[in-house]
Amino acid sequence: MSDFKEFPCPNCSSELNYDAEKNDLKCLHCHTVFSIEKSDELIAEITIDSFNSAISSHMLPINDVNYKCSKCGQETKLKEDIAFFECRNCGNNVINASAYKSRTIVPSSIIPFAVSKDKAMEHFIAWIGKGFWNDSSLKELSIADNLVGHYIPFWTFDANTENQWSGQSGTYYYVTESYRDSQGKSQTRSVRRTRWQYKEGQFSQFFNDILICGNQEITQDYINKIYPFHLDELKPLNEKYLLGWNAKAFDKDMNDSYTLSKNFITSKVEEMAATYLAADTYSGLEVSTEFCDETYKHIILPVWFCEYLFKDKKYFFIINGQTGAIHGEKPLSTTKIVTAIVLAVIFVIVLFMAFS
Numbered sequence: 001m002s003d004f005k006e007f008p009c010p011n012c013s014s015e016l017n018y019d020a021e022k023n024d025l026k027c028l029h030c031h032t033v034f035s036i037e038k039s040d041e042l043i044a045e046i047t048i049d050s051f052n053s054a055i056s057s058h059m060l061p062i063n064d065v066n067y068k069c070s071k072c073g074q075e076t077k078l079k080e081d082i083a084f085f086e087c088r089n090c091g092n093n094v095i096n097a098s099a100y101k102s103r104t105i106v107p108s109s110i111i112p113f114a115v116s117k118d119k120a121m122e123h124f125i126a127w128i129g130k131g132f133w134n135d136s137s138l139k140e141l142s143i144a145d146n147l148v149g150h151y152i153p154f155w156t157f158d159a160n161t162e163n164q165w166s167g168q169s170g171t172y173y174y175v176t177e178s179y180r181d182s183q184g185k186s187q188t189r190s191v192r193r194t195r196w197q198y199k200e201g202q203f204s205q206f207f208n209d210i211l212i213c214g215n216q217e218i219t220q221d222y223i224n225k226i227y228p229f230h231l232d233e234l235k236p237l238n239e240k241y242l243l244g245w246n247a248k249a250f251d252k253d254m255n256d257s258y259t260l261s262k263n264f265i266t267s268k269v270e271e272m273a274a275t276y277l278a279a280d281t282y283s284g285l286e287v288s289t290e291f292c293d294e295t296y297k298h299i300i301l302p303v304w305f306c307e308y309l310f311k312d313k314k315y316f317f318i319i320n321g322q323t324g325a326i327h328g329e330k331p332l333s334t335t336k337i338v339t340a341i342v343l344a345v346i347f348v349i350v351l352f353m354a355f356s
């Protein structure tokens with residue numbers, strides 16, 4: 001059963017949005033700012049058992065739901081996992097408070113947007129303008145129209161690990177070798193050899209807040225590029241933070257998310273074991289890892305997305321909505337490439353004339 005909530009401005013009944021610059025609610029019409037009640041509730045780490053049992057239960061199918069606007073009567077049809085939407089007729093802001101309940105695990109906390117759209121544009125212009133190759137006409141593109149703030153669901157995983165490792169540790173040494181050169185004369189040279197020795201050991205390592213994206217449209221490698229998020233700023237989830245922003249429940253397979261975090265831990269453990277094993281080099285490294293005290297949190301983080309066209313080609317970038325870190329592909333400017341090639345050719349000719 002859907003649970004729609006509206007938060008009209010107490011002054012003028014217009015729409016309230018969560019404002020990234022004020023960190024509070026702001027009326028779009030009369031511009032009055034209203035504070036969001038702060039909670040000092042602790043954000044708990046939850047033992048992994050409930051996550052594992054949620055994996056084994058099926059993800060429920062996502063149904064359509066209907067909302068009848070309380071202001072204009074227009075019906076809006078939407079997917080039940082959409083947490084915020086606007087009436088398509090009058091723009092009335094509506095929170096779908098049951099959206100996250102369409103999944104077996106509901107997020108506990110959120111980092112609200114701290115980078116406003118204006119600030120996100122500033123980050124984009126600073127980034128795109130940095131390179132020699134970027135066309136200044138980019139600034140005229142309608143980036144602002146395509147720049148959209150999304151609250152993205154994430155998982156954080158913690159684990160203690162007990163690790164046993166073994167392998168061959170290699171130490172370099174040098175011997176002097178005689179050989180005959182092309183004229184048949186006797187010469188000597190220093191040659192590197194490796195002395196191998198079997199080694200083994202164990203260590204414990206705690207991993208805190210391995211952050212895995214729960215949105216299947218964005219790969220983990222891509223989102224990693226705008227890390228870190230400062231998770232000490234997580235606040236208990238209050239749906240008012242969602243007002244005016246896109247927000248949707250997680251849609252990536254939970255097992256895949258968990259596997260990504262385990263793979264991350266395993267590769268870090270292997271890197272550490274390799275540094276314990278290697279003197280100068282190593283081979284045949286074997287590591288066995290036991291996971292214990294595993295916990296998780298389900299959280300929501302702010303990300304700006306933008307897809308735009310430049311000379312008939314699609315480009316995409318993302319911005320961390322907490323820190324402003326940006327990642328994406330930059331278009332190349334053909335004018336600047338041609339100019340650079342011409343300049344390089346002139347440079348070579350000048351060099352050639354100077355030395356001939």
Ligand SMILES: [Zn+2]
Pocket residue numbers: 009010011012013014027028029030031032
């Ligand atoms: Zn107002």
Ligand SMILES: [Zn+2]
Pocket residue numbers: 069070071072073074087088089090091092
């Ligand atoms: Zn309406």
